[in-house]
Amino acid sequence: MTALTFNAADDDPSRFKSSRIVGAHFGLTPRRFQSGEKDQTGHISRAGDADVREALYSAANSLLMRTKTPHLKSWDMRLVRSRGRRRATVALARKLAVILHRMWVDGKEFQLTGMEVHT
Numbered sequence: 001m002t003a004l005t006f007n008a009a010d011d012d013p014s015r016f017k018s019s020r021i022v023g024a025h026f027g028l029t030p031r032r033f034q035s036g037e038k039d040q041t042g043h044i045s046r047a048g049d050a051d052v053r054e055a056l057y058s059a060a061n062s063l064l065m066r067t068k069t070p071h072l073k074s075w076d077m078r079l080v081r082s083r084g085r086r087r088a089t090v091a092l093a094r095k096l097a098v099i100l101h102r103m104w105v106d107g108k109e110f111q112l113t114g115m116e117v118h119t
Helices: 002-009 021-025 050-066 070-083 085-106
Strands: 030-035 038-044 110-112 115-117
Touching: 002 050, 002 085, 021 085, 050 070, 050 085, 070 085
Parallel strands: none
Antiparallel strands: 030 038, 110 115
């Protein structure tokens, strides 16, 4: 469902210069408050489609809680220990958006050791 929601919201994958921009398009990057010498990061920007952001967050949360694959989960568990569970889940949702966009541009299947996800 997440991939279908992502594909429906992002109709043309070539409009993004790189896959890293997709997270900002869907509001999964922190807001910046800059003024002179101050540089503060805030909550996520919440720009873009809320349904896609919700689907990516839900997929990241289920991946974090219910999956035993070591690749993305080990990276995210380090973030959970240092930054907290919610921030780590948003970071994983952004990473999933980047992966989905890259898969769509390349036309490849996403494969992890011991787990296959077909598009």
